[in-house]
Amino acid sequence: MITGGTGAAGATGAVSIKEVAARAGVSPGTVSNVLNRPHKVAEGTRARVEQVIRELGFVRHGSASTLRAGHSRTVGLSVIDIGNPFFTDVAAGVEDYASEVGYAVILGNSAGDRVKEERNLRVFAEQRVRGLLITPFDDDPRRLAVLRDRGIGVVLVDHPALRPDQCAVAVNDITGGRLAVSHLLEGGATGVAYVTGPLSIRQCLERRIGAEQALAEAGLDPETRLRVMEMPAMHARAGQWAAELLLPDGLPDAIFCANDLLALGVLRGLLHAGVRVPGDVALIGYDDIDFAAASTVSLSSIRQPTYKLGRIATELLLDECDNPESHAHQQIMFQPELVVRESTRR
Incomplete structure (x- = not known):
């Protein structure tokens, strides 16, 4: 009873x-x-x-x-940076759907640390979560296979599937990178700086690939026309630091940042140095967080359907858990959208 x-x-x-x-x-x-x-x-x-x-x-x-059931009415959510509003919006989609169907959400923030992610996964297993939603630190499938072997469903969020019998919900980051740099080139840029976090992060690498494709499609050599600035983190402080590093060597025509937090930091650094945006340099970010539209110079960005990512991933996860016989694994790939604001309007 x-x-x-x-x-x-x-x-x-x-x-x-x-x-x-x-x-x-x-x-x-x-x-x-x-x-x-x-x-x-x-x-x-x-x-x-x-x-x-x-x-x-x-x-x-x-x-x-x-x-009695062998599991709780909770789902685990593991993200790589809860300080990034992108993941806050994803978590809102997860929590809303989970709440509607009687589940609670346990959040784990790996902070881009593999050891911490593994520790969080152990806690999820100990708490007998019904399933796990995860933006993994890397592409190693072994940690997640252990959870699946214990009967814990796993769905990847903002990451393509690592195996065919797995659900995943992601956004095409190569397309996003190509959209961003194509827009900058259409505005007259002939050289672009790409300010990014560690390229070991799949999203950062794929956005770079998209940027290179846009340059090649425009007849420009990515080797000479794309300056890659790999920063150790993806927050606003790292973006401001990147701006300070760019200034002594001469600014390119345009800057593409791998997320909006980096872009907002770059913007602050440039404005502090008296650089006009977009008059002297055009700037575009990625994710289209709320702060992008509200910044001193409103920020052009690549929009991702963040809330929808979280909600649909949770629907897939609980369908897999509750209907294992009829569930069909899906790998859903959304397309990003260019949002043009003041920072690239010349």
Whole structure:
């Protein structure tokens, strides 16, 4: 029996699921569905049961249900930089869908550290999460295979699948890099600096590949027309540092940054040095976070459907967990979108 804390009907003991069912005029199985599979219950019935749950103060015994099922009603979310608003928006999509179907989300931030990511994965397994959503630190599939062997579903977020029998939701970063640099070239640039985080990060590398493709398509040699500045991190401080490094050697016509945080840091460094954006140099970022439109000079960027990434990835994960026999693995690749603002309008 699932039991919970005391309430209006349980002043002398825990409220039972049968008491909730009797008060709501439904079966215990319907109450269980409201708690565990709310999307399977008619809206009116679900609202009535939820009202009774509130009135009686019913709280299910999570540890007991976890022991019976072998897993909890939680999903793990592992990201590489929770300080980046991109991942905040992804997490919002994950949490919204998970909440709608009766799940909670446990967040793990690897901070771009493989050891920390592995430690977080162990914690997820110990907590018996139903499944895992992860933007992995690298392309090594072995860590995730261990979780799958334990019956924990895994879906990759913002990363292509590592194997055919795996779901993944990603954005085409090569296309995104090509869009960004093609836009800069159309604005008259003949040389571009690419300010990026570590190229060991797949997204950074693929955005560079796209930039090189755009230059080649325009008849320009990527070897001489693309200056790559690989920074140790992808935050605004690193972007400002990159601007300071660029200034002594002479600025290129345009700068493409691998994310908006870097671009905002570059923008700050350039403006502080008296460089006009876009008058002296055009600047474009990537991700189209909220701060991009609100910066001193509004920032052109490559938009990704961040919220949708998180929501759809969670739908795929829970379908795989709840319907293993009928589930069809999907590898969904979204296309990015160019957003033009003041920083590239000459």
